[in-house]
Amino acid sequence: MNGELRSSSKDGGRSPSSSADQEALVDVPLSFELSGFEPLPNANRGGQAGPSAKWYHAAFHTITAVVGVGVLGLPYSFSYLGWVGGVFALVATLAASLYTAYLLSALHEEPDGTRHNRYVDLGRAILGDAWAKWLITPLQYSVMIGLAVAYLVTAGQSFQAVHNNRCNGHTENTADVDMDNCKRALTGWIILFGGIQLLLSQVKDFHSLWWVSLLGAAMSVMYSMIAFVASAVKGHNGVSFDKRSGSAVDRTFGTFNSFGTIMFAFGGQIVMPEIQLLQGFVLQIFAQPVFENVETLITEKQLWPSSRPRLMRAVVRSLYVALTTFVAICLPFFADLMGLIGAAGFTPMTFILPCIFWIKARKPQGIVFWVNIMIIVVYSLGGLLAAVGSIRQIVLHARTYNLFH
Numbered sequence: 380m381n382g383e384l385r386s387s388s389k390d391g392g393r394s395p396s397s398s399a400d401q402e403a404l405v406d407v408p409l410s411f412e413l414s415g416f417e418p419l420p421n422a423n424r425g426g427q428a429g430p431s432a433k434w435y436h437a438a439f440h441t442i443t444a445v446v447g448v449g450v451l452g453l454p455y456s457f458s459y460l461g462w463v464g465g466v467f468a469l470v471a472t473l474a475a476s477l478y479t480a481y482l483l484s485a486l487h488e489e490p491d492g493t494r495h496n497r498y499v500d501l502g503r504a505i506l507g508d509a510w511a512k513w514l515i516t517p518l519q520y521s522v523m524i525g526l527a528v529a530y531l532v533t534a535g536q537s538f539q540a541v542h543n544n545r546c547n548g549h550t551e552n553t554a555d556v557d558m559d560n561c562k563r564a565l566t567g568w569i570i571l572f573g574g575i576q577l578l579l580s581q582v583k584d585f586h587s588l589w590w591v592s593l594l595g596a597a598m599s600v601m602y603s604m605i606a607f608v609a610s611a612v613k614g615h616n617g618v619s620f621d622k623r624s625g626s627a628v629d630r631t632f633g634t635f636n637s638f639g640t641i642m643f644a645f646g647g648q649i650v651m652p653e654i655q656l657l658q659g660f661v662l663q664i665f666a667q668p669v670f671e672n673v674e675t676l677i678t679e680k681q682l683w684p685s686s687r688p689r690l691m692r693a694v695v696r697s698l699y700v701a702l703t704t705f706v707a708i709c710l711p712f713f714a715d716l717m718g719l720i721g722a723a724g725f726t727p728m729t730f731i732l733p734c735i736f737w738i739k740a741r742k743p744q745g746i747v748f749w750v751n752i753m754i755i756v757v758y759s760l761g762g763l764l765a766a767v768g769s770i771r772q773i774v775l776h777a778r779t780y781n782l783f784h
Contacts, residue, residue: 448645450603451533452717454610456637459630461622468641475754476645478627479733486551486736505740515732519668522724524703526665529716531576531707535569542568555738566708573704579663580670580696635768636718643721645729670696701749712776718769731755 486501488494495501498519503511567760623630673695677683683691710716734751737743742753 382383412485449640449717449721450599451606452640452714453644454606455714456640458623459633459637462620464634465637465641468638470647472641475730479730479754481708482733482737483728486733486740498728501736505736515728518724518728518732522720522728523665523669525720525724527699527703528710529713529720530665531569531572531704532711532716534572534714535565535707535711536713537566538568538571565711569704569707569711573707576663576666576704577697577700580666580700581693582663585674630769632768634716636769636772637765637766639726639765639769640714641721641723642726642729642758642762642765643717645725666696666699669699673699710773710777712773712783715769715772715776718765719773722765722769724761726758726765728748730758731762731765 384748453465453469456468460468483501486495486505499515502515506515622631625633645659670692674692677691677695678685679687731754734755736753738748
């Protein structure tokens with residue numbers, strides 16, 4: 380059975396085998412290279428590149444990917460949920476996230492040593508090819524593209540804040556500031572960060588740039604500590620701990636949006652199977668699987684001359700960065716985007732699908748079964764409410780936003 384699946388790894392394991400085969404591993408490690416063009420180092424079955432990163436590289440990446448910009452949106456969520464509701468939602472989501480992370484880790488490697496090296500491979504092996512193709516792949520793509528947009532927005536706002544400390548990224552709270560000037564500046568800062576990403580995206584392999592992940596991990600810890608210390612200090616200077624004011628409708632939908640923002644903060648599982656391999660700047664961490672899959676598809680379909688792989692790589696990655704930068708300019712609503720991405724992408728991939736995988740693959744009984752069912756039901760409902768709230772927030776903010784202004 381395993382031999383059959385491994386022998387089909389040349390086509391990425393896309394062709395379903397028997398139902399029994401779904402329990403086996405599709406042994407295709409993740410690679411950023413264009414298979415079929417160049418010999419790859421550390422190759423294994425199927426000619427794919429094997430893992431070359433060290434364990435501490437994976438540790439750097441784990442911190443960088445998991446302690447992401449979602450942390451910066453938590454104070455915004457607490458302003459709607461309050462301290463009691465916010466702490467409860469945060470702790471409950473943390474517990475659920477740790478549990479589903481355990482499930483993915485347990486399913487990642489089979490007793491015979493074979494591994495599910497991609498989230499989609501894990502889904503394909505357990506649920507079958509159709510579910511992997513029409514559910515998991517679109518979800519993972521939407522999350523990674525959404526993350527690229529969110530990181531472009533927050534990086535642009537960060538550049539803007541450094542340049543002009545009168546702008547804080549939340550335009551509704553800066554009535555005493557020349558907000559027209561701030562809005563105009565934001566577009567330029569997003570474009571600047573997009574240009575930086577355009578250069579980084581052309582790097583073929585991030586395995587050798589482990590120090591970038593180290594820098595990203597250090598920065599993630601630093602801005603988390605800055606946010607914590609600054610909040611503790613400001614808390615003694617007359618800061619209100621009450622919930623946000625406004626109409627009941629605004630507070631309700633803002634609360635729904637906050638659910639998605641909290642779930643966004645616990646979304647590292649979407650790249651957990653790939654974490655042994657991915658390296659680099661955090662936006663590139665989530666962009667590289669998109670690059671690899673698109674480039675592999677173009678290669679397999681022979682849509683580009685095989686003699687010019689580097690030019691194809693440059694075109695694909697440049698177009699991707701340009702499109703995500705354009706979307707970030709059009710929708711620079713950081714908190715709203717986090718809520719929507721958390722609801723539509725992170726919720727199913729972090730909380731719902733791991734439990735479904737576990738039930739399908741291990742068939743748990745008793746309390747374990749009902750714990751998984753409870754997580755599926757609670758986070759399905761929470762994700763739905765968060766999506767509704769986030770879409771409403773985006774629509775409201777878009778009404779008052781002038782494109783390129």
